[in-house]
Amino acid sequence: MASFVASKSKNLEGSIKVPGDKSISHRSIMLGSIANGETRISGFLQGEDSLATLNAFKEMGVNIKRSGSNVIINGVGMHGLKEPLKPLDLGNSGTSIRLMAGLLSAQSFNTELTGDDSLSKRPMARVIEPLTQMGAKITGPDSKPPLSIIGGQKLSSLTYTLPVASAQIKSCLLLAGLYAEGETCIIENAVTRDHTERMLKGFGYKVNSVNGMVSLSGQGELKACNIEVPSDISSSAFFMVAASIAENADITLQAVNINPTRTGVIDILRLMGANINLQNEREEAGELVADIRVCSANLKGIEIPHSLVPLAIDEFPVIFIAASCAKGVTVLTGARELRVKESDRIQVMADGLTSLGIDNIVLEDGIEITGGQFKRQDSIIKSHHDHRISMAFAVASVRSNFEINIDDVDNVKTSFPNFVELANQIGMNINEVN
Ligand code: S3P
Secondary structure: OOEEEEEOOOEEEEEEOOOEOHHHHHHHHHHHHHOEEEEEEEOOOOOHHHHHHHHHHHHOOOEEEEEOOEEEEEEEOOOOOOOOOOOEEOOOOHHHHHHHHHHHHOOOOOEEEEOOOOHHHOOOHHHHHHHHHOOOEEEOHHHOOOEEEEOOOOOEOOEEEOOOOOHHHHHHHHHHHOOOEOEEEEEOOOOOOOHHHHHHHHOOOOOEEEOOEEEEEOOOOOEOOEEEOOEOHHHHHHHHHHHHHOOEEEEEEEEEEOOOOOOHHHHHHHHOOOEEEEEEEEEEOOEEEEEEEEEOOOOEOOEOOHHHOHHHOOOHHHHHHHHHOOEOEEEEOOOHHHHHOOOOHHHHHHHHHHHOOOOEEEEOOEEEEEOOOOOOOOOOEEOOOOHHHHHHHHHHHHHOOOOEEEEOOHHHHHOOOOHHHHHHHOOOEEEEEO
16 A cells, blocks of 8 residues: 655746546546547546546447547447446446446446445435436445446436536436436536536537526437547646645646636635636637646635535545645535545545644534644544545645655545656655555
């Protein structure tokens, strides 16, 4: 099991390109596989999560060739997937299992979807229940993975209000809706990432999105297209915080996806006083992209607006590090979902911050953090198999006068395989020890 030993770095500088967006990479494989024709993808994330999706579709008979971050898919059309010979292992990836649950509920064959220990603890009732309403036959012990899907069901369309702000549930149901008779309509009370809707349109499928309602009619076809995956704002967020809290920083993150359903981290950091500038804004393959320049700043504690929570849902571990270095108190509420991510991100972050001497109060749906000085840690930080916990505490080292030790960091490969290399390239001091 690898660990990080990370120590202080005063000066951060340079211009780097972080790897491709994880959400877009997953969807490019799923939609490319069921499209007609050849889809070419560049900038594909070579992380374990997106590779799990890629391998799963190969196991369902799709011809997919990958050379580094370039992928070519020979789409098999809406009904061309084949029954896999064994259960599909989706590793640590919640996005793979929830989105594929929708797509595979509509196939003519049976499938079993499995994953690692962390995935096996994550709630799936949120997709099982609405899919069952559509006519799917999908079960899991205590509504958790492994999920068993009995194929050959005729799905009917559904109008469904999301009980939690979740793009994974929305996307799962839209993918099932592609096969259902009639119009599937998803109503969301809070904005969530819209990559599925955007990409479906890129594949020539008609999707209507108005006032928090997304709908599509089933039984159409997807036409192959080329996809350029922009850099992942969730991975970029680690360096946005690192540069903000460093004594002397001026870094640029190139060609980052700034889809407005993902930019909560920029808004939150700016409210805290961060010095973040978007440059060279442009559109690439249906997604907005910009170069993001971040310089050091004196951060202050804030009350995080509820409307920004779903727009920054994956970035809270590192936002908590920003809060630890800010003057005053930062309060997050309305973020209960953080408890059912790859780990319970409220409790696991609180434990790590406490061991670094940062005062915090755990709330049922959030946390209060009082900014201060990191102290010598009294116990090794445990990532609980969660990539974003490992990387968040590595970022804390920028401002720590003591080494920070983080256990069990292999999981970083799920979303950001060259994190250490890029971090050290801009001047951070992270050692990975095996
Ligand atoms: C994702 C949606 C989010 C996010 C996850 C990726 C996606 O989950 O946390 O990392 O690609 O749709 P929820 O939609 O369940 O919040």
